[in-house]
Amino acid sequence: MYTGMLHTHKLVVLLFLIHYVVKLVMLQMGKSEQLAKYTKVTKVPEMILSVGFLFSGGYMLFTTMQFTTLMIIKLVCVFASIPLAVIGFKKGNKALATLAVLLILAAYGLGEVNKAKKAGAKVDTTAVSGDAIAVGKTVYNEKCANCHGADGKLGFSGAKDLSATQLTAEQQKELVRKGKNAMPPYGVEVLSDEQLDAVVQYVATLKQ
DSSP states (O other): OOHOOOOHHHHHHHHHHHHHHHHHHHHHHTOOHHHHHHHHHTHHHHHHHHHHHHHHHHHHHHHOOOOOOHHHHHHHHHHHHHHHHHHHHTTTTTHHHHHHHHHHHHHHHHHHHHHHTTTOOOOOOGTTTTTTHHHHHHHHHTTHHHHHHTTOOOOOGGGOOGGGGGHHHHHHHHHHHBBBBBBOOTTTTOOOOHHHHHHHHHHHHOOO
16 A cells, blocks of 8 residues: 555645646746746646645555654645645745745755655664674664664555565575665665675564
8 A cells, every 4th residue: 555655645746736836937938928837737647746745645654653854844835835836826926936945945955855864874783793684783783773673563664564475585685685665775885785684584484
């Protein structure tokens, strides 16, 4: 459900942004007649996009319940952009309309930055060095438990049930390195190869 909603949200945001960029270009070029016609024709689709934007975004937000500073700023940008866009385009105010589009762009950019930031800093496992399972558990608790849960079954942000995974060890490693959907990629600057091997070994114990 979360994965489908994530892709839906991305599509809706893209269409929403394109729609407002088209309107902004018309406004900036002084094509008031064409803008009026376009606005009339797209009135219902715009309402659908707006509802889809807010509903899909709200679903993902309250499914994860992770209100980071970047996420809060993103929400402020989104909720500020909507009334600014309505007033800006209705009144033909180029400055307000431009600001609204910039806020939508900023919200999208903050979402991507927030995702990248989830990877965080490198995990310090020196205290348990030499014990692969202990290293893996330390890494798991630091990087994975928020979404997968202590037992691998939590399922926040569309996270899969690790206690029932059918992926091979190599497939798991590739997934961790590349990331998928809401899960950011964890490169060697965050997890060393040894730590990655260890966390995969620890995940295997969740299936026992």
